[in-house]
Amino acid sequence: MFYLSFLFLLGMSGYSQTKDREYPIQPIPFTSVKVNDKFWAPRIKKNHEVTIPIALGHCYKTGRVDNFLFAAHTKEGKFCTEYPFDDTDIYKIIEGASYSLQTFPDKYLEARLDTLIDYIGKAQEPDGYLYTARTIDPAHPHPWAGMQRWVKESDLSHELYNSGHLFEAAVAHYQATGKRSLLDIAIKNADLLCRDFGPGKLDYEPGHQIVEMALVKLYRTTGRKQYLDLAKFFLDSRGKGTEYSQDNKKVVDQTEAVGHAVRATYMYSGMADVAAITGDEAYVHAIDKIWEDVVYDKLYITGGIGAAGGHEGFGPAYDLPNMAAYNETCASIGNVYWNYRLFLLHGDAKYYDVLERTLYNGLVSGVSVSGDRFFYDNPLQSLGQHSRKAWFGCACCPSNVCRFIPSLPGYMYAKNTTRIYTNLYVNSTATIDFKGSTVEVSQKTDYPWDGKINFVVNLAKSQNFEMALRIPGWAQNEPSPGNLYSFATKDNTAFTLTVNGKPATYQMDHGYAVIKRQWKKGDEISLVLPMPVRKVVANAKVEADHNKVALQRGPVVYCAEWPDYTNGGVLNLVLDKNASLTPDYKAELLGGVEVLEGSASQAKRSTNNKVELSAVPFKAIPYYAWANRGSGEMAVWLATEPDAARPSPAPTIASTSTITASHTTKTLLAINDQAEPKNSNDRDNLNYHWWPLKDTTQWVQYTFVKPEKVSSVKLYWFDDSPWGGCRVPESWKLLYLAADGKWKEVQNQNSYGVEKDKYNKVTFSPVQTGALKIEVKLPKEYAGGILEWSVE
Numbered sequence: 136m137f138y139l140s141f142l143f144l145l146g147m148s149g150y151s152q153t154k155d156r157e158y159p160i161q162p163i164p165f166t167s168v169k170v171n172d173k174f175w176a177p178r179i180k181k182n183h184e185v186t187i188p189i190a191l192g193h194c195y196k197t198g199r200v201d202n203f204l205f206a207a208h209t210k211e212g213k214f215c216t217e218y219p220f221d222d223t224d225i226y227k228i229i230e231g232a233s234y235s236l237q238t239f240p241d242k243y244l245e246a247r248l249d250t251l252i253d254y255i256g257k258a259q260e261p262d263g264y265l266y267t268a269r270t271i272d273p274a275h276p277h278p279w280a281g282m283q284r285w286v287k288e289s290d291l292s293h294e295l296y297n298s299g300h301l302f303e304a305a306v307a308h309y310q311a312t313g314k315r316s317l318l319d320i321a322i323k324n325a326d327l328l329c330r331d332f333g334p335g336k337l338d339y340e341p342g343h344q345i346v347e348m349a350l351v352k353l354y355r356t357t358g359r360k361q362y363l364d365l366a367k368f369f370l371d372s373r374g375k376g377t378e379y380s381q382d383n384k385k386v387v388d389q390t391e392a393v394g395h396a397v398r399a400t401y402m403y404s405g406m407a408d409v410a411a412i413t414g415d416e417a418y419v420h421a422i423d424k425i426w427e428d429v430v431y432d433k434l435y436i437t438g439g440i441g442a443a444g445g446h447e448g449f450g451p452a453y454d455l456p457n458m459a460a461y462n463e464t465c466a467s468i469g470n471v472y473w474n475y476r477l478f479l480l481h482g483d484a485k486y487y488d489v490l491e492r493t494l495y496n497g498l499v500s501g502v503s504v505s506g507d508r509f510f511y512d513n514p515l516q517s518l519g520q521h522s523r524k525a526w527f528g529c530a531c532c533p534s535n536v537c538r539f540i541p542s543l544p545g546y547m548y549a550k551n552t553t554r555i556y557t558n559l560y561v562n563s564t565a566t567i568d569f570k571g572s573t574v575e576v577s578q579k580t581d582y583p584w585d586g587k588i589n590f591v592v593n594l595a596k597s598q599n600f601e602m603a604l605r606i607p608g609w610a611q612n613e614p615s616p617g618n619l620y621s622f623a624t625k626d627n628t629a630f631t632l633t634v635n636g637k638p639a640t641y642q643m644d645h646g647y648a649v650i651k652r653q654w655k656k657g658d659e660i661s662l663v664l665p666m667p668v669r670k671v672v673a674n675a676k677v678e679a680d681h682n683k684v685a686l687q688r689g690p691v692v693y694c695a696e697w698p699d700y701t702n703g704g705v706l707n708l709v710l711d712k713n714a715s716l717t718p719d720y721k722a723e724l725l726g727g728v729e730v731l732e733g734s735a736s737q738a739k740r741s742t743n744n745k746v747e748l749s750a751v752p753f754k755a756i757p758y759y760a761w762a763n764r765g766s767g768e769m770a771v772w773l774a775t776e777p778d779a780a781r782p783s784p785a786p787t788i789a790s791t792s793t794i795t796a797s798h799t800t801k802t803l804l805a806i807n808d809q810a811e812p813k814n815s816n817d818r819d820n821l822n823y824h825w826w827p828l829k830d831t832t833q834w835v836q837y838t839f840v841k842p843e844k845v846s847s848v849k850l851y852w853f854d855d856s857p858w859g860g861c862r863v864p865e866s867w868k869l870l871y872l873a874a875d876g877k878w879k880e881v882q883n884q885n886s887y888g889v890e891k892d893k894y895n896k897v898t899f900s901p902v903q904t905g906a907l908k909i910e911v912k913l914p915k916e917y918a919g920g921i922l923e924w925s926v927e
Contacts, residue, residue: 158411158479160556163567165545166237172562173727174583175543178499178506182540183235183244185506190228190537191247193526199224200254206270207257217528219268219277220293220343223300224534225251230304231538233311238541245312252308252317255301259320263327265301266294285331288339289376295369298324299345302353307538309356318356325353329361333368340372342380344398347405348472351412367409370402370418379446387417390424392433395448396441396461397531399425400469407476419480426477428452430489431617436671436685436771437500437692437758438493439513441466444818445858453619453676457516457772459818464501464510464532467493468539475546478558482551484646485616487558488608490546492615494559495583495690500759502536504726509533510762515771518706518808518821519697520801522766548576554601556647560588570598574654583689584720584729586610586630586664597655603647606630607690610664614671614687623672623684623712628665635659664689668716668731673772679819682779683772684710686731686755688718693731693755697767700751702737705768706781709736709748716753725760735773738782746777766801784809788845788926792837798825805922806835812922815854815863815891822853824861824920829913836908837926845871846901847927849894850909853920862917863889869897872906894923 170176194200198215202222205212229248236245259265264284268277276282279291288294305321308314328346331337341347350366353359376382378393381402392399403422410418432452434440439462443450447463470493478486501510508523511532526533548565549556555567555574560582567574575593582588592602610630614620632639632648635658641648650660666689673680686693697703716733724730735753738746761769774780784790789807796803805821812820825833852863867887870878881899888895907926913919 156412156414158476160479160482160549160551162475162479162545163548163550163565165234165542167567168544168547168563168565170544170561170563173581175561177726178502179235179238179541179543181506182231182537183239183241186502186533186540187228187232187235187244187537189507189525190224190530190533191232193530193533194225194228197221197526197530200251202267202271203251203254203258206267207254209254209257212271214268214271214277218293219266219279219291220296221530222265222267222297223293224530225255226297226300226304227531227534227538229317230300230307231534231536231541233304233307234538234541236311248308249314249316252320256316256320259323263323263325265320265324266297285337285339287342289342289380289382291342293343295328295341295346296343298328299341299347299349302346302349303538306352306356321353322357322359325350325359325362325365329365332365338372340375340380340382341369343395344381344402344405347402348408351405351408354412363409363412366405367413367415370406370409379448387421389421391428392425392440392449395446396466397447397463397469399449400440400466400473404469404472404476407473407480411476411480422473422477426473426486427617430615431619434489434615434619435460435462435497435515436492436614436620436673436687437462437496437513437515438470438489439467439497439515440470443858444512445855453674453678455673455677456679456818457770458514458518458821460512460514460516462497462513462515464498464513465535467498467501467513468535471498471539471546479549482556482645484558484605485608487605488613488616488646491559491607491690492692494543494546496692496758498539500761501532502540504760504763509536515694515758516706516819517762517767517769518804519766519768520804520821521762521769522801523762554603554649556603556605557590558605570600572596572598574598583691584718586666586689588662588664590660590662592654592658592660593656594654595656597653599651599653601649601651602654602660603644603649604632604660604662606643606646606648607664608646609669609687609690614669619674619677620671620685621674623670626665626667626669628667630665631661631663633661636661666718668718670712680772682776683774684712685772686716688729688731691729692758692771694758694761694769694771695753695755695773696761696764696769698764699754699756700737702783703767704737704783705770707738707783708751708753708770708773709738709777709780710753710773710775711735712775714753716755725756725763728757728760731755738774738777738780740782740785742785744785746782748777781810788839788843789837789924791840792926794835794837796823796835797833798828800824803835806924807837808923809925810923812851815852815922816856816859817922820922822920822922824853824918825911825913826860826918826920829860829918830915832910832912833919834908834910835921835924836906837924838906839904842903842905843926844901844903845907845926847896847898848907848909849896849923849925849927850888850921851894851923852889852891853922854891860918861920862914863891864919865889865912865914867909867911869899870908870910871902871904872908873904878908894925 204210281287305317309318354362374385444461474490580588670684736748
């Protein structure tokens with residue numbers, strides 16, 4: 136094992152150093168930072184011992200490894216997984232394992248990687264093409280791939296996406312082990328891309344971006360400028376397609392974040408990398424404007440991005456639903472990549488404010504405390520329909536977690552010619568090559584639970600330079616850049632900063648407290664960030680959060696979750712605006728967390744439709760830790776007024792019925808939860824749907840507690856157009872269970888309505904029955920669903 140120590144994460148190291156310009160600020164590689172805290176060190180170790188091994192196991196079980204063997208013709212079989220990009224899960228795991236080997240030398244894991252790399256090399260075609268979804272059976276490739284190479288690249292094939300993750304894995308593996316095995320495979324593939332694409336050649340823009348920043352990594356590692364040129368060519372080729380893949384405009388003309396969030400952040404990261412080397416100011420101007428659009432209008436309080444599930448991407452400004460929030464884990468990782476690069480370009484702490492918010496909330500929520508279960512999407516509210524999964528058919532998120540977690544120490548420090556930046560506060564020791572000598576910086580802190588951070592600076596001889604300590608926006612009464620979020624009340628407690636026990640002389644510069652002095656061995660810096668419990672309010676334009684607050688302490692956002700309440704009710708909580716909340720560290724809970732405790736009320740609707748409040752003890756846990764104790768209600772945004780809560784409803788015939796259906800899912804409970812829809816695509820409301828069972832007849836049944844005399848029903852149909860796959864039904868009918876045990880259609884007095892955005896009421900001749908059933912004929916090209924079904 137050999138260790139390369141210069142700019143590891145961005146691929147800015149290797150056997151052939153480039154001589155172009157670079158980022159004005161340079162990261163300190165994670166191999167130079169040893170983390171030993173209670174928050175990140177256990178996660179990095181668990182990623183090595185649990186997450187990477189189980190992810191590799193799933194790749195074998197699901198056939199992802201077999202696909203390479205089939206392509207190599209060392210084993211007979213057909214492409215046996217679902218997506219043409221399934222190859223990348225292995226690439227990403229190799230990348231993560233390579234990072235992890237730097238911290239935990241592991242001969243067994245290294246040998247497993249060697250075996251996988253051997254399979255990959257044998258699956259590669261002689262000219263460098265590597266895409267098992269075609270190579271296995273060229274006459275019958277994956278339906279997304281097209282009959283010839285590249286022809287569907289701008290749409291669904293993911294051929295260049297696969298190449299991108301291959302390149303990133305290859306650079307990481309080479310830098311971790313010194314072995315060229317995977318790097319040579321990547322170079323062979325990259326050379327093919329250079330032969331096939333470029334001016335006067337193929338002009339297909341990547342359908343799913345990542346090859347752009349991967350080519351830059353490969354360029355930095357090999358010094359082959361054609362890789363950098365091709366990265367820029369791919370970026371400049373955009374502007375011929377749709378918003379979904381950010382192909383609607385030339386990249387330099389884009390000012391808003393649109394389309395698929397992961398594709399977007401990978402592209403913006405690639406633009407930053409190319410701009411850093413080429414000096415392309417138009418690229419920088421574009422991603423700066425897009426960043427403002429995201430952070431000022433489209434960012435969740437958890438740092439998640441991509442509100443809309445239909446296209447896994449950005450919605451309109453301020454459209455931030457909580458229950459339907461998509462916030463893909465991969466998008467949070469992409470958001471970190473992008474903000475990291477913007478910091479390296481500009482040196483402004485605001486990018487790290489966003490990065491840190493995402494890191495401690497919307498990103499780490501994607502993996503369980505146990506390290507073996509995952510979230511694909513990360514909503515801010517749940518009725519219990521969300522649960523962590525061991526794996527996914529589309530497994531991009533678990534494999535992305537594998538590669539991100541071990542790289543975390545590389546985000547802590549950075550430097551330029553005169554300054555060392557401290558960006559993240561983690562108990563650790565960093566060894567920094569600086570101005571021709573070595574500076575060791577050790578941190579002692581219990582962050583994120585405590586705002587006290589002590590540093591010791593050690594160096595062989597005294598030096599004059601600047602130490603720049605990031606003062607988070609949340610410590611300066613700004614939860615997030617812009618006015619999307621604000622604290623309900625100001626806290627005037629200022630941070631304190633001392634050097635060797637005396638008040639430090641410093642200047643604030645773009646969010647950093649900069650101390651310039653002659654540093655000597657053993658100098659001590661003490662930074663104390665105030666960490667009161669803060670209530671956050673959203674901009675009034677965010678309709679989903681009216682009369683609600685979110686809770687934050689330090690960088691950590693909190694949620695209320697069902698196990699902490701006797702009746703499991705959370706969405707009916709009402710928290711007084713002036714409620715006092717106290718933090719308390721629970722070492723035995725969820726891997727060790729700081730909880731918030733106090734008092735609140737729960738709202739309940741009486742039979743006469745009045746809302747009644749009853750006092751309950753209040754507890755909140757860090758958002759990232761939710762759904763580790765099973766499925767149930769959860770909420771980040773908590774009502775401060777009863778009308779903003781979901782009062783527990785009074786019992787009705789429908790709400791007390793047992794629901795059965797032709798298609799059983801966890802969301803059946805949506806049908807009778809008595810939550811009033813705002814429209815047919817109310818994304819803050821739970822829905823039951825039959826996706827993907829289009830062009831079929833489906834049914835849902837209520838079985839009453841006792842026979843009832845009923846004469847009308849109301850149906851509110853779910854329709855998630857234009858992006859989703861559900862529409863109002865083609866037709867439906869209502870049946871009742873007759874005394875003879877047979878189902879009979881009611882004698883309806885008006886038509887069976889199929890209108891959107893309203894209740895469709897049907898009255899009928901009264902019947903005495905113990906059950907009702909609706910039969911629904913779905914449209915030919917779509918599925919359908921129900922938001923609410925009431926009975927009178």
